[in-house]
Amino acid sequence: MKKKLFLSILLLFLTPFIAFPGSFALAAEPIVIGVPTSLGFLEGKESLKAVEMAVDEINAKGGVMVGTVKRPFKIESIDIRDAAPGVPVPEALLGIEKIILEKKPVALVVGPFRSEALLAGMDIIAKYKMPMLGTIAMTPGSEAKIKKDPEKYKYVFRVSLNVIYWAKLLGGTMASLKNQFGFNKVYLMNQDILWARGTANAMKNRFFLKTGWEVLGHDQYPTGSSDFSSALMKAKSKGAGVLFTCFDMPESGVLVKQWKSMKVPALIAGFISPMAGEVAWKTFDGKIGGLMNAIFEIGNIPSEYYAPAKRFYDSYEKRYGKAIQSGHGPAPSYESVYILKEAIERAGSLDPDAIVAAIEKTDKMGVMGRIKFDEGHQVIYGNNPGQTATGCFFQWTKDGKRKIVYPKTLAEGEIVLPPWVKKVK
Amino acid sequence: MLLGTLIYGFVNSIILALVALGFSLTFGISGVANFAYGALYILAGFLSWLLFNSVGLPYILAAPFSVLLTAIAGALMYRFVLLRIRGMVLSEVIATFGIGLSTLELFKYLGFIGFEYTLPVFIDYSIDIGQVTIDMQRIFIVVIGIALAVFLWFFTHYTKTGLRFRGIAQDERTALSLGINSDRVGTLSVSFGAAYAAIAAIVILPLGTITVDHGYEVLINALAVCIVGGLGSTGGVVIASFLLGYAQTFTATYIESHWVMVVPLVAILAILVIKPSGLYGEQKELEERI
Numbered sequence: 074m075k076k077k078l079f080l081s082i083l084l085l086f087l088t089p090f091i092a093f094p095g096s097f098a099l100a101a102e103p104i105v106i107g108v109p110t111s112l113g114f115l116e117g118k119e120s121l122k123a124v125e126m127a128v129d130e131i132n133a134k135g136g137v138m139v140g141t142v143k144r145p146f147k148i149e150s151i152d153i154r155d156a157a158p159g160v161p162v163p164e165a166l167l168g169i170e171k172i173i174l175e176k177k178p179v180a181l182v183v184g185p186f187r188s189e190a191l192l193a194g195m196d197i198i199a200k201y202k203m204p205m206l207g208t209i210a211m212t213p214g215s216e217a218k219i220k221k222d223p224e225k226y227k228y229v230f231r232v233s234l235n236v237i238y239w240a241k242l243l244g245g246t247m248a249s250l251k252n253q254f255g256f257n258k259v260y261l262m263n264q265d266i267l268w269a270r271g272t273a274n275a276m277k278n279r280f281f282l283k284t285g286w287e288v289l290g291h292d293q294y295p296t297g298s299s300d301f302s303s304a305l306m307k308a309k310s311k312g313a314g315v316l317f318t319c320f321d322m323p324e325s326g327v328l329v330k331q332w333k334s335m336k337v338p339a340l341i342a343g344f345i346s347p348m349a350g351e352v353a354w355k356t357f358d359g360k361i362g363g364l365m366n367a368i369f370e371i372g373n374i375p376s377e378y379y380a381p382a383k384r385f386y387d388s389y390e391k392r393y394g395k396a397i398q399s400g401h402g403p404a405p406s407y408e409s410v411y412i413l414k415e416a417i418e419r420a421g422s423l424d425p426d427a428i429v430a431a432i433e434k435t436d437k438m439g440v441m442g443r444i445k446f447d448e449g450h451q452v453i454y455g456n457n458p459g460q461t462a463t464g465c466f467f468q469w470t471k472d473g474k475r476k477i478v479y480p481k482t483l484a485e486g487e488i489v490l491p492p493w494v495k496k497v498k
Numbered sequence: 499m500l501l502g503t504l505i506y507g508f509v510n511s512i513i514l515a516l517v518a519l520g521f522s523l524t525f526g527i528s529g530v531a532n533f534a535y536g537a538l539y540i541l542a543g544f545l546s547w548l549l550f551n552s553v554g555l556p557y558i559l560a561a562p563f564s565v566l567l568t569a570i571a572g573a574l575m576y577r578f579v580l581l582r583i584r585g586m587v588l589s590e591v592i593a594t595f596g597i598g599l600s601t602l603e604l605f606k607y608l609g610f611i612g613f614e615y616t617l618p619v620f621i622d623y624s625i626d627i628g629q630v631t632i633d634m635q636r637i638f639i640v641v642i643g644i645a646l647a648v649f650l651w652f653f654t655h656y657t658k659t660g661l662r663f664r665g666i667a668q669d670e671r672t673a674l675s676l677g678i679n680s681d682r683v684g685t686l687s688v689s690f691g692a693a694y695a696a697i698a699a700i701v702i703l704p705l706g707t708i709t710v711d712h713g714y715e716v717l718i719n720a721l722a723v724c725i726v727g728g729l730g731s732t733g734g735v736v737i738a739s740f741l742l743g744y745a746q747t748f749t750a751t752y753i754e755s756h757w758v759m760v761v762p763l764v765a766i767l768a769i770l771v772i773k774p775s776g777l778y779g780e781q782k783e784l785e786e787r788i
Binding site for chain 2: 293295303304334350356358
């Protein structure tokens with residue numbers, strides 16, 4: 074009788090655990106993921122949303138297996154404002170340190186926007202032994218630091234594109250433009266921040282000048298600039314065929330409008346953040362057909378030829394009721410959470426060194442292609458998502474669609490020149 | 499190239515004058531340095547966007563309605579906050595700066611982040627002046643900028659309210675003894691300044707997109723123009739706008755665009771060293787001599 078009573082009570086006690094295993098995993102102590110980034114900027118806001126989406130998906134399946142216990146993820150975010158004009162790097166670093174000290178995260182994702190903040194922040198990351206999967210800042214300087222002192226800086230990873238891979242993506246596209254249309258005169262315009270400056274200088278010195286292009290001019294604009302008429306006048310008067318652009322500030326939308334109103338007969342090709350998302354068509358009154366813009370990671374744009382990217386893009390749109398608008402950040406931020414989950418499960422603990430060692434061994438297919446890290450903890454990029462992470466170039470069609478035109482493996486069509494831009498050959 | 503620089507320099511100068519006129523007007527009359535000015539500019543931009551895109555008003559109604567609402571916001575700010583601390587300069591600066599900051603950050607909190615916030619241009623057309631192509635929106639900016647400056651001059655010289663404005667600006671106590679209600683004039687001056695900020699927003703923002711951070715830039719530009727021109731001097735504002743506007747455009751064209759944003763800061767430093775009251779800040783200059 075006693076035995077029966079005991080078994081009945083035990084069964085009663087265990088029933089909820091058997092019926093709702095996921096819910097009780099959530100009752101376990103959560104694993105905190107910190108998201109210190111510029112939340113006041115579109116890339117930061119959408120990256121956080123992508124992180125939330127990944128966390129909810131993982132938690133819905135019971136959470137993360139740490140040793141023998143399933144634990145849920147929990148997100149803590151802070152706006153470090155490093156992308157805003159005039160915000161000094163030390164202020165951004167204070168934000169990173171604050172979230173580490175107050176929220177006790179196991180790892181950070183997304184991270185700083187500005188490469189200046191990333192490089193300076195690496196010492197804080199090292200001090201607290203805090204694994205970080207960055208998805209925005211692009212300087213290869215972080216890899217150099219990791220290679221120089223791997224024991225100290227090994228905690229920093231980058232899941233997104235760096236300036237070197239970025240330059241390769243740009244170089245490939247520019248070479249296509251030259252081959253197809255004979256363009257050989259370029260005018261460079263970029264925002265005066267580390268990654269954009271590095272990109273433009275690298276493209277000028279290592280690509281354009283070495284591959285037979287004539288560089289007609291190079292103007293750099295401080296963050297917040299909202300008049301580009303002088304450079305556009307110079308580009309027009311000197312006969313530029315391509316306007317190479319590199320901007321991630323909202324004000325760069327003015328450049329597109331000025332380019333249109335000043336009737337500059339050159340093709341804009343590069344990166345202008347307001348041009349990346351599908352709302353740009355409406356923002357610019359449907360008059361950007363023909364322009365070419367880069368997307369740093371597929372998944373931020375749907376691809377006909379890589380299903381995981383489209384699946385992620387569509388899921389995001391379904392969940393939030395609005396598609397991804399930024400060309401940089403959300404896809405790798407989403408991916409980062411899964412990389413972290415799998416690393417924790419492989420490590421079997423939350424020890425930062427064990428997590429770092431497990432992240433280093435990552436080899437997975439994700440929404441932006443295959444994810445593997447090199448010795449500088451940079452995700453390896455290439456032109457085929459089946460083999461590497463992949464970015465792309467798209468062109469706005471005259472009916473307001475974004476058509477991927479580079480790389481060839483993802484191309485949904487050929488580059489078509491807008492009527493006011495004439496080919497050279 | 500020179501013609502283009504001259505034309506776009508002229509437009510740039512008018513843009514600077516437009517964003518500074520309201521700030522100068524408020525300070526000149528009520529003595530309030532309205533550090534919420536940039537926020538009022540952005541408020542007008544977002545109100546227009548909301549009225550046009552969310553409420554569905556035709557833009558021809560949405561624009562003036564947002565100017566009216568911004569002017570009311572300015573008046574309320576004076577009646578409920580500034581009136582209580584009137585005359586305490588530091589408190590006025592802290593209060594207006596706080597209101598501006600919280601307004602801008604509220605927009606961020608409410609999710610006004612992204613690139614889709616843009617106002618329509620009045621006429622989508624470009625014209626050629628010589629070999630320089632310029633869009634009609636910039637022509638409108640020039641016309642409206644000049645019209646507002648002229649209107650301000652006539653208003654303050656030939657209307658009863660305008661004369662009251664000047665009376666308070668010249669000597670508040672004497673004006674009070676003549677029956678001019680300084681609180682009412684103060685309210686109107688902040689309200690007028692806010693309306694000027696809103697009109698500037700309506701005509702300038704269609705050139706690009708509306709972003710919260712642009713509010714800070716507007717405030718800095720307004721401050722730079724007013725400090726160089728002389729706080730409270732409308733003539734000074736116009737002269738300083740042209741000096742800074744052309745300096746910026748020539749710097750971008752013939753030196754390097756990289757240095758454009760340094761121009762206003764250098765101008766502020768230079769004027770503070772050479773003539774601290776600004777080019778046309780006569781009242782201050784008298785005080786300095788005393």
